[in-house]
Amino acid sequence: MxxxxxxxxxxxxxxxxxxxxxxxxxxxxxxxxxxxxxxxxxxxxxxxxxxxxxxxxxxxxxxxxxxxxxxxxxxxxxxxxxxxxxxxxxxxxxxxxxxxxxxxxxxxxxxxxxxxxxxxxxxxxxPSLDELRGKLVGLLQAPATKVAGVVQAPAGQLARVLSAKAEQG
Incomplete structure (x- = not known):
């Protein structure tokens, strides 16, 4: 060299x-x-x-x-x-x-x-930088997922009640 x-x-x-x-x-x-x-x-x-x-x-x-x-x-x-x-x-x-x-x-x-x-x-x-980013995205998305589940729950319950009534008679 x-x-x-x-x-x-x-x-x-x-x-x-x-x-x-x-x-x-x-x-x-x-x-x-x-x-x-x-x-x-x-x-x-x-x-x-x-x-x-x-x-x-x-x-x-x-x-x-x-x-x-x-x-x-x-x-x-x-x-x-x-x-x-x-x-x-x-x-x-x-x-x-x-x-x-x-x-x-x-x-x-x-x-x-x-x-x-x-x-x-x-x-x-x-944890690596990518792992931390993934956890952060998961934490940010979790509340939105839970809100969507809570909003959809009453409609799902109503559909199940109507289905049960239809089967009864």
């Missing part, structure tokens, strides 16, 4: 860190190519990304961003998971770490807030 490619990579990573809502650092030592591909597929499906980069270049990209505190976690074979949804990347990473002993979550950050492994785990237990 020549100097211009390195500068381009640092600029790209800086842009990623500026747009990301959460960044998780994990050690992947010992994973096979198939396992890494499986992890990346799961991340993509959740709207997140897992990337393995050179630690020195990533430290340069972290400098001056909200995620600068992650620089000390970039030692050895580590990768970064990031997403614009604060829950997507931690959820996939923690699920994958449960399935695979070779994949270890080191920590992460959400903006300027640094997270240890327990912090990432608690963030992963929260």
């Amino acid at each position: 020549d100097r211009s490619q390195k500068e381009a990579l640092v600029a790209e990573m800086k842009g990623i860190f500026d747009e990301a809502a959460v960044v998780v650092v994990a050690e992947y030592s010992g994973l096979t190519v198939a396992e890494m591909t499986g992890l990346r597929t799961k991340m993509r499906e959740a709207g997140a990304t897992f990337k393995v980069t050179k630690n020195r270049l990533t430290r340069l990209a972290l400098d001056g961003t909200d995620y600068g505190s992650l620089s000390d976690k970039l030692k050895g074979p580590v990768g970064i998971a990031y997403s614009s949804d604060p829950v997507a990347a931690p959820k996939v990473v923690m699920d994958y770490a449960k399935e695979n002993d070779k994949f270890v979550v080191i920590g992460g950050a959400m903006g300027e807030t640094e997270l240890d492994e327990a912090g990432v785990k608690s963030l992963a237990s929260l």
Whole structure:
């Protein structure tokens, strides 16, 4: 990699860190190519990304961003998971770490807030943005459904009474 490619990579990573809502650092030592591909597929499906980069270049990209505190976690074979949804990347990473002993979550950050492994785990237990939107829509629609049921109930009762009278005689 020549100097211009390195500068381009640092600029790209800086842009990623500026747009990301959460960044998780994990050690992947010992994973096979198939396992890494499986992890990346799961991340993509959740709207997140897992990337393995050179630690020195990533430290340069972290400098001056909200995620600068992650620089000390970039030692050895580590990768970064990031997403614009604060829950997507931690959820996939923690699920994958449960399935695979070779994949270890080191920590992460959400903006300027640094997270240890327990912090990432608690963030992963929260519902995703889409799940919260679905619950909100359900709550908004529930009263309208109940009002419609109450309004229709007297008409239904009247129809049942008339039907019963017609059957009697």
